[in-house]
Amino acid sequence: MSHGKQFTLYTCQPGGPNGWKVAIVLEELGLTYESIYLDLKNGESRSPEHTKYNPNGRIPTLIDHKNNEFVIWESNAIILYLISKYDPEHKISVTTEGDKFQLTQWLFFQASGQGPYYGQASWFVYSHPEKIESAKERYMNETLRILGVLESVLSKQEWLVGGKATVADLSFITWNQAALIIVLPNKEGFDFHKDFPAVFAWHAKLEARDSVKKIAAVRAAFQR
Template identity: 30%
Template sequence: MLEECGLPYRAVPVNIGAGEQFQPEFLRISPNNKIPALVDPQGPDGQPISLFESGAILVYLAGKTGRFLPAGDRQKYEVLQWLMFQMGGVGPMLGQAHHFRIYAPEKIEYVINRYSNEAKRLYGVIDKRLSQSRWLGGDEYSIADIATFPWLRSWQNQGVTLSDYPHLERWFNTIAERPAVQRGVKVLAELRQPLTDDKTRDILFGKAQYERR
């Protein structure tokens, strides 16, 4: 979104494998200890504002720039319902598919099938929508597309064959060709590392994650 809007920004890495997301200074910005989070030194009233949750950040940036969220009520709510679909369905369910298919120490067939099948169902919902509409929110590219695309970049890890969803595949490839998207997916990419050691697993998935802070 920042690249699409041409906004100046500084990307600050948070090493979640080392537990930096639990540091007090980060929790003040993101109390749920998740990334991404945003700090805008020039908030709506001229004062700094911090935001967590990617959907809220996208709505904020759309309001700040007047881009990627229609002004008209009907069109706006069409976009927002698909943004909420990503936040309430696509993100949580595909995140669980990733976890149980790739990261869980015990491979439980029922759980893997449950979330893999849910991933396929969600892909089907998106594919049907995109058989009727060029973009998720209607005729124009919007924050609903911006929010959903990154989750589908890992379709292979979710047990999905992209070509089974031709309308979604067309949409996916169109977004992937956007120069701003190509720039955006490279941000901090060189710092990402595979999850390989028990200490990192404990920080991300063990008792450290569930401590009350």
């Protein structure tokens, strides 16, 4: 099978933070890819054309055409695959055993903490057909708790692991962007700069990276 680009990324637009964070990592590593944007509302991610690659029927899914059509899904598993095979210079990964375990720790925390809580907060604030104030309050408070965990670490060091920006940091950016647009404006008195100054500074540095700005521009084009 011949492909002009090394990877095919099954994702969605304009939302879907998990797909966009994989795109950011692909950009960081200078890897070529084609994005196929599935319409989640119409069930395209659960169609046979996609589930033949990803039985979970969710996005993202990545196919590496230069590695025997290797298929991998779950966003942070994809990220670990990409840095393992395609970051020999450790541009956005780490080298020591301890740092590698800590990087994995942060990816697990992002996947088990930030993503689910921010996602539920977004759902109950923005999409749920009934207004359930207790659910909104619970998940908005959990969103603030996750920011507090990050603040407790980033107030003492510039980056999460290894003394530099890595995929540990980049894995958080798209979900933080979503929360700042959808969830946190609904929290009375929330002041990102004042309440979480270290996270605010870290977030700004990540948003200033070329990869993040490029993906933000692609996302914005879908909303015009």
